[in-house]
Amino acid sequence: MSSFEIxxxxxxxxxxxxxxxTPHGVIETPVGTQGTVKGLTPAELRECGVQMILANTYHLxxxxxxxxxxxxxxxxxxxxxxxxxxxxxxxxxxxxxxxxRTLSEEGVTFQSHxxxxxxxxxxxxxxxxQEALGADIIMVLDExxxxxxxxxxxxxxxxxxxxWAARCRQAHPSDSRQALFGIVQxxxxxxxxxxxxxxxxxxxxxxxxxxxxxxxxxxxxxxxxLDWTVPHLPVDFPRYLMGVGPxxxxxxxxxxxxxxxxxxxxxxxxxxGCLFTSAGKINIRNQRYREDSGPLDPLCTCAxxxxxxxxxxxxxxxxxxxxxxxxxTLHNVHxxxxxxxxxxxxxxxxxxxxLAAQVxxxx
Amino acid sequence: MSSFEIxxxxxxxxxxxxxxxTPHGVIETPVGTQGTVKGLTPAELRECGVQMILANTYHLxxxxxxxxxxxxxxxxxxxxxxxxxxxxxxxxxxxxxxxxRTLSEEGVTFQSHxxxxxxxxxxxxxxxxQEALGADIIMVLDExxxxxxxxxxxxxxxxxxxxWAARCRQAHPSDSRQALFGIVQxxxxxxxxxxxxxxxxxxxxxxxxxxxxxxxxxxxxxxxxLDWTVPHLPVDFPRYLMGVGPxxxxxxxxxxxxxxxxxxxxxxxxxxGCLFTSAGKINIRNQRYREDSGPLDPLCTCAxxxxxxxxxxxxxxxxxxxxxxxxxTLHNVHxxxxxxxxxxxxxxxxxxxxLAAQVxxxx
Numbered sequence: 001m002s003s004f005e006i007x008x009x010x011x012x013x014x015x016x017x018x019x020x021x022t023p024h025g026v027i028e029t030p031v032g033t034q035g036t037v038k039g040l041t042p043a044e045l046r047e048c049g050v051q052m053i054l055a056n057t058y059h060l061x062x063x064x065x066x067x068x069x070x071x072x073x074x075x076x077x078x079x080x081x082x083x084x085x086x087x088x089x090x091x092x093x094x095x096x097x098x099x100x101r102t103l104s105e106e107g108v109t110f111q112s113h114x115x116x117x118x119x120x121x122x123x124x125x126x127x128x129x130q131e132a133l134g135a136d137i138i139m140v141l142d143e144x145x146x147x148x149x150x151x152x153x154x155x156x157x158x159x160x161x162x163x164w165a166a167r168c169r170q171a172h173p174s175d176s177r178q179a180l181f182g183i184v185q186x187x188x189x190x191x192x193x194x195x196x197x198x199x200x201x202x203x204x205x206x207x208x209x210x211x212x213x214x215x216x217x218x219x220x221x222x223x224x225x226l227d228w229t230v231p232h233l234p235v236d237f238p239r240y241l242m243g244v245g246p247x248x249x250x251x252x253x254x255x256x257x258x259x260x261x262x263x264x265x266x267x268x269x270x271x272x273g274c275l276f277t278s279a280g281k282i283n284i285r286n287q288r289y290r291e292d293s294g295p296l297d298p299l300c301t302c303a304x305x306x307x308x309x310x311x312x313x314x315x316x317x318x319x320x321x322x323x324x325x326x327x328x329t330l331h332n333v334h335x336x337x338x339x340x341x342x343x344x345x346x347x348x349x350x351x352x353x354x355l356a357a358q359v360x361x362x363x
Numbered sequence: 364m365s366s367f368e369i370x371x372x373x374x375x376x377x378x379x380x381x382x383x384x385t386p387h388g389v390i391e392t393p394v395g396t397q398g399t400v401k402g403l404t405p406a407e408l409r410e411c412g413v414q415m416i417l418a419n420t421y422h423l424x425x426x427x428x429x430x431x432x433x434x435x436x437x438x439x440x441x442x443x444x445x446x447x448x449x450x451x452x453x454x455x456x457x458x459x460x461x462x463x464r465t466l467s468e469e470g471v472t473f474q475s476h477x478x479x480x481x482x483x484x485x486x487x488x489x490x491x492x493q494e495a496l497g498a499d500i501i502m503v504l505d506e507x508x509x510x511x512x513x514x515x516x517x518x519x520x521x522x523x524x525x526x527w528a529a530r531c532r533q534a535h536p537s538d539s540r541q542a543l544f545g546i547v548q549x550x551x552x553x554x555x556x557x558x559x560x561x562x563x564x565x566x567x568x569x570x571x572x573x574x575x576x577x578x579x580x581x582x583x584x585x586x587x588x589l590d591w592t593v594p595h596l597p598v599d600f601p602r603y604l605m606g607v608g609p610x611x612x613x614x615x616x617x618x619x620x621x622x623x624x625x626x627x628x629x630x631x632x633x634x635x636g637c638l639f640t641s642a643g644k645i646n647i648r649n650q651r652y653r654e655d656s657g658p659l660d661p662l663c664t665c666a667x668x669x670x671x672x673x674x675x676x677x678x679x680x681x682x683x684x685x686x687x688x689x690x691x692t693l694h695n696v697h698x699x700x701x702x703x704x705x706x707x708x709x710x711x712x713x714x715x716x717x718l719a720a721q722v723x724x725x726x
Contacts, residue, residue: 041689064677068653068674307406311435321401326689
């Protein structure tokens with residue numbers, strides 16, 4: 001089981017610094033969880049300051065299969081990562097990647113995007129698959145409608161999310177070493193978010209996630225939903241904002257009491273040449289960097305900034321060398337981990353607002 | 364300038380261990396030069412035992428341009444590699460990649476495969492482009508016909524190669540720190556190979572390469588050409604067999620007095636899942652490795668074999684994760700570097716034949 005302890009609070013906001021203890025080590029929060037590998041080794045992730053990685057249940061279930069991973073000693077050993085791991089329930093990818101989905105109260109039937117094979121995912125199987133994988137933190141199966149769904153659709157999805165959460169809670173062994181987190185849905189309606197939060201909290205989880213954000217609703221809407229939801233979550237449990245986001249959104253969420261994030265932004269942006277630096281975002285494909293002998297970010301201490309010029313990194317990317325993805329991803333991951341470290345530092349110093357002001361213009 | 368010293372000889376063959384001194388360090392030969400990066404950093408290449416890397420003049424000339432690299436302090440600094448570098452003349456890629464090639468006595472006119480722009484490469488410009496790049500060893504521009512060319516075509520190409528070599532020699536400043544190597548062509552005809560070797564040696568280069576092999580002619584034909592050619596090269600200069608090859612061919616060539624190799628095999632094979640191990644070649648895509656918890660090669664000390672199972676490496680490759688390419692390439696490069704180290708060791712011990720027998724069956 002995990003335990004969570006708050007060790008510092010921002011006197012001017014709901015921001016807090018916490019310590020989340022898992023079977024594979026202690027995580028200092030607020031923290032960004034680094035999604036799938038994308039060219040970096042566990043040793044490099046650790047050097048970048050990554051504390052926890054996120055693995056996708058949908059992908060691992062289809063290939064190589066959770067039984068294979070279980071028989072090989074679990075995900076930590078399989079990936080050669082000894083720190084904490086978080087798995088999602090698989091539901092999100094079923095809705096975004098799989099084909100011919102049929103949703104029922106029982107669960108979701110779908111065809112693999114890889115080979116068209118038919119599969120059935122239920123709250124119970126999502127829980128047991130994640131048990132086989134062996135992550136430290138696992139998630140309930142939820143239904144996450146598009147943020148453009150009608151209020152009625154949002155309500156039905158929220159209500160099903162609550163019923164499914166109860167079934168996951170039921171399926172999760174009480175003596176498990178894995179921490180099961182509940183998820184609050186409810187789209188952009190205050191009444192749904194509040195009801196869902198209360199219902200999910202009533203079920204009792206090791207932590208609480210907020211889903212259905214970071215999908216295009218914009219920063220005002222996101223802040224609004226957090227303002228409606230977070231006050232209904234227990235103060236002394238970790239809170240996880242799923243799928244968010246750029247630095248500005250991270251700070252906005254931390255100010256509202258969020259402890260945990262996951263985001264593909266640093267890795268996906270890196271592959272497109274979009275780099276985060278202490279002076280804001282740059283795109284290394286820009287012609288202006290063709291003969292630029294300086295590092296991506298003069299204030300950065302990552303291996304990429306220590307060894308390579310902007311001109312060389314641009315060259316590697318333009319030449320489609322895979323080393324480009326690797327070196328640029330390393331920098332962005334390092335940047336985000338440093339950014340989260342600064343957030344923790346600023347909270348402890350009661351000066352989180354300074355950071356918020358700095359990144360407000362970054363978009 | 365470079366210097367070459369033979370420090371051990373195989374008493375049973377023409378094999379020798381040498382020390383090639385370059386402006387960026389001493390290379391122990393026989394040595395495999397590692398072609399372009401393919402996902403590994405210079406630091407990793409060094410850890411694998413790579414002594415010298417090969418960079419392609421054609422690619423760098425087109426993008427980012429040799430002037431750009433020159434203005435940024437040369438190729439070593441650009442790539443963050445402080446050891447010896449070898450560049451080819453660019454001719455090979457012009458013949459294999461560029462479009463609308465027109466060959467004349469003056470040189471070759473071609474269109475870039477990237478943007479269709481027109482370019483002209485001559486013996487003189489190939490030499491000066493390589494000067495701007497700043498490699499330790501540079502190559503003359505040669506004409507390399509297909510090994511299926513007619514005897515007449517082979518003779519014309521060989522004669523032009525000699526005339527172009529003379530022009531490169533002429534264009535190369537006598538006080539240059541770069542070592543210019545000549546190239547022997549002549550296809551699979553004894554008279555042409557012998558004539559070409561004598562003519563090229565007469566021009567006087569810092570080392571001698573044998574081109575036009577490893578193109579599908581097979582091991583017997585390759586050995587035959589080496590037997591015709593190497594005796595005409597001066598004993599106390601480095602000999603470079605271009606574009607070769609699998610372990611069996613490396614040993615066969617070393618037995619005939621070759622000191623230097625370059626080959627895309629370890630990196631290209633790795634990307635296809637074909638790995639070299641102390642027990643021979645394996646393809647990690649094979650279903651039998653799906654639940655194999657062992658390392659690629661139990662006798663290997665590379666980072667990939669220390670950290671990851673065959674099952675995980677197979678999974679990464681099947682899932683098209685770029686980390687697969689990286690980890691598999693690292694292993695194969697490490698294997699080849701170890702293999703060359705063993706060759707040097709066996710020569711010094713007078714037991715090279717043992718290694719030849721071991722790899723004879725590997726294909």
